[in-house]
Amino acid sequence: MDFVESGKDVNDENRQLQHNAIEDKYNVSKRGGWTTFPFILGSILTLTLAAGGWIGNLIVYLITKYNVKSIDATQIFNVVLGCLSLFPLVGAILSDSFFGSFAVIAVFSSVSLLGVTLMTLTASFPSLRPSPCVNMMLPCPSPSKLQYGVLYAILALACIGIGGTRFTIASMGADQFEDPNSIGSYFNWYFFSFYVAGVISTTLIIYVQDNVSWAVGFGICVVCNLVGVILFLSGKKFYRKVKPKGSPFTSIARVIVAAVRKRKVSLANQEYNYDINDKSTTVPSDSFRFLNHGALKIESDGLKARSWSLSTVQEVEDLKTLIKIMPLWSSSVMLSAIVGMFNNFIILQALSMNRHLGGSNFQIPASSFLALDILATSITISILDRVIFPTWQKLIGWPITSLQRIGVGHVLNGVGLIAAALVEVRRLHTARDHHLVGLAMGASATTIVPVSALWLMVPLTVMGVSQAFLFPGQISLYYQEFPESLRSTSTAMISLLVAVGFYLSTAITGLIRDSTGWLKDDLNNGRLDLVYWVLAAIGVVNFGYFLVCAKMFQHKVDKNDSSS
Incomplete structure (x- = not known):
């Protein structure tokens, strides 16, 4: 009797476990x-x-x-x-x-x-x-x-x-x-x-x-x-929780380490290691041939499909694709540095200008002027995607490519810098006319010049429109051109170039301040307009570098594909 009851208990417990498992699976779904x-x-x-x-x-x-x-x-x-x-x-x-x-x-x-x-x-x-x-x-x-x-x-x-x-x-x-x-x-x-x-x-x-x-x-x-x-x-x-899949940077590092370890092995008549899901048996490409050593299969590798001595052909080709896009990626680093310096100097300009609306006592905070940049970007993105680009495709017959969007962004960036320089020229002339030069020494002591800060709306709007071309264009380009295994890394690469750009802007600002007398804590005593002109000139040179990189860049997809 006890044996029967214990058997029932075991069966009941098993049924309960099965029920719980089904319920857990249902809850997860x-x-x-x-x-x-x-x-x-x-x-x-x-x-x-x-x-x-x-x-x-x-x-x-x-x-x-x-x-x-x-x-x-x-x-x-x-x-x-x-x-x-x-x-x-x-x-x-x-x-x-x-x-x-x-x-x-x-x-x-x-x-x-x-x-x-x-x-x-x-x-x-x-x-x-x-x-x-x-x-x-x-x-x-x-x-x-x-x-x-x-x-x-x-x-x-x-x-x-x-x-x-x-x-x-x-x-x-x-x-x-x-x-x-x-x-x-x-x-x-x-x-x-x-x-x-x-x-x-x-x-x-x-x-x-x-x-x-x-x-x-x-x-x-x-x-x-x-x-x-x-x-x-x-x-x-x-939340649906996705288990960690491993960093794509691990495979990149593995290719480099494996290639270095096997650098003395001849590439002639060697067997290559292919991914188990890759049906292709083509030999790795000839570009950056040194990396092909990473996918060589030798006796010491044993039965391992991947290790720090052995990568797959697909991993090698993915790294090559990443290397090919790096020059184009680097052309945006200086652009990020220029944008960072522009945003900072705009705040300093606003602090030294009349920020009141008309004759009221309401004063716009200096940092709030950057909201105009954000608004211009968001509004322009909507207009481009809903009106300009569809109309362009209907009239011309092909869409604007990602590289063309980035190129337009480069040009508008230079226009925004020129507009900022012209506003600063007017501000400095007014400061001299009112004898407001050389009056202050404190950290926050730039004397207010009677020029409306609303003039800053012009360069801010142009720069915002520029970002509407640049940012989506960069995301689209990197997402299309990055290897499929590294697509999740494409947005991170944009974040990385922004980071490098801001660090570079710090260095450029320090270089200009130390080598010229243009950047003063009291803007009325400096020549911020010349700084803007220099940044515009740098932007022109960088645009030329971008055009060279874009011309030499080989798309991962067919060149005649308009989506590239």
């Missing part, structure tokens, strides 16, 4: 999709608000509260932006190779919350900042080493947190969908939310910081970041 949309989109919106709220006004905060000289503030700002563009690559590697998207986003968004919270404390407690600059005719007190150390540590935490979250959460959101239409719709909402949050943060939050209180403004960023973390974690049971 229910995960993902549009159920996750409010959690992910809400997180993107609030985290972007938090990031834009403190990043967008950082130059002004450093100048007015830390007494950092204006040009030094722009260089610090460039380093911060470089880190923000570099850490998405780190976040992508950690997510793809080790921990998965959910864990990476949860940790990095919490780190950004800590950084923004500490930033709020610097605005709340005067002891964390140098003494205020009272007499503008005298040099302002500089931050102590401890104050600088605390500031840099806070900036590092905020950069790591925001940079590691920004693109990882975008990829995780796309992983929640299976059909291409839903993924496309999701990305439309993603970019819409990203731009909306950017405009709100560079207008409303920055206005609070400039006109109400820095502590309150940063406090709003803390609340937004906290809401973003809570929203993201609240959707945990609904």
